[in-house]
Amino acid sequence: MKKENKKKATASQKRENRQGYLYVMPWILGFFLFTLIPMLFSLVLSLCNWDIVTGLKTVNFVGIDNYKNLFQDRDFLRSLKVTFKFCLISIPFYQIISLAVALMLNMNIKFMKTFRLIYFLPSIIPVIASTMIWSQIFGESGLLNQALRLFKVQGPAWLNNPRTSLYALIIMGVWGIGNTMIIYLSGLQGVNEELKEAAKIDGAKSHQIFFRITIPMISPTIFFNVVMAIIGSFQYFTQAYVMTEGGPLKSTLFYNLYLYIKAYKDYEMGYASAMAWVMFAIIMILTLIVIKSSSFWVYYQNDDKI
Incomplete structure (x- = not known):
């Protein structure tokens, strides 16, 4: 009985965890798409020369x-x-x-x-x-x-x-x-x-x-x-x-x-x-x-x- 209750509790917890992640997924996606990835891109870009008009093909790495x-x-x-x-x-x-x-x-x-x-x-x-x-x-x-x-x-x-x-x-x-x-x-x-x-x-x-x-x-x-x-x-x-x-x-x-x-x-x-x-x-x-x-x-x- 105890093992069955534990399994039910574990399954219920997993289901609740999945629901929780589903609810916060819009924020997580927004954070990655509109904050973290642009920040990392700008960090890489700060080590390059780019005039933005001619496209990414003209990006030149210049270090610091x-x-x-x-x-x-x-x-x-x-x-x-x-x-x-x-x-x-x-x-x-x-x-x-x-x-x-x-x-x-x-x-x-x-x-x-x-x-x-x-x-x-x-x-x-x-x-x-x-x-x-x-x-x-x-x-x-x-x-x-x-x-x-x-x-x-x-x-x-x-x-x-x-x-x-x-x-x-x-x-x-x-x-x-x-x-x-x-x-x-x-x-x-x-x-x-x-x-x-x-x-x-x-x-x-x-x-x-x-x-x-x-x-x-x-x-x-x-x-x-x-x-x-x-x-x-x-x-x-x-x-x-x-x-x-x-x-x-x-x-x-x-x-x-x-x-x-x-x-x-x-x-x-x-x-x-x-x-x-x-x-x-x-x-x-x-x-x-x-x-x-x-x-x-x-x-x-x-x-x-x-």
Whole structure:
């Protein structure tokens, strides 16, 4: 009887396993066809010269020459500089503003759900549409400069001035902080109110409660948002392509934009593939640094560091 039950259980488990694999098969096929195989193809292509127009017959193996040429390319180095500068300024700037807005939207006041909806709506507007709107705002006679004139301040031509073009794109990014803000809001709503009340009873001030209780308890949320921001910053493309195309004077030549130019305007697909893998390595290294550092500043519910 026991052997028969075991056989039935084994047959049932095998049937369930087959059904499980059948359910996940679309994802597995999609992963191999649209992610893994293209990645491996681009890795091989990064070791070759190919102008994409003449077909695969003209692929020439050049070894690591593409990678060597990258660091002799002034535009490549400039794109790295622009992207790193954008990351260093925008990531903390967006995180601080997102957290500040989330703190305000976490208050228990009337019509708060409506306010949350209003703050989140801009982040779901298509990127191209919002980019066109901001192009008008940043124009020499746009809304921003008109507002500055009310205070008797003459604003620059934001997108035509190499000193202000990058900062204009950073300012525009505040428009789309809705997703980050919502994640912070969910983290804030998970903060233990009893700890805050106990701290108030012990005489702790508001800023002490914020830095000693709230920040440590939402540090996993901060960690997640920072990692996603690093990845997103190196993939920044659409806004710069639509608004400036890398100008003026290549002041907004982002890494991903330059990769696109080399691949689809200069038709240097091997060179662009090498750029893609360098970008992958940079993102991986920066992400690993943040993950490694998380043991010093990220606190979890059962962690005794709080």
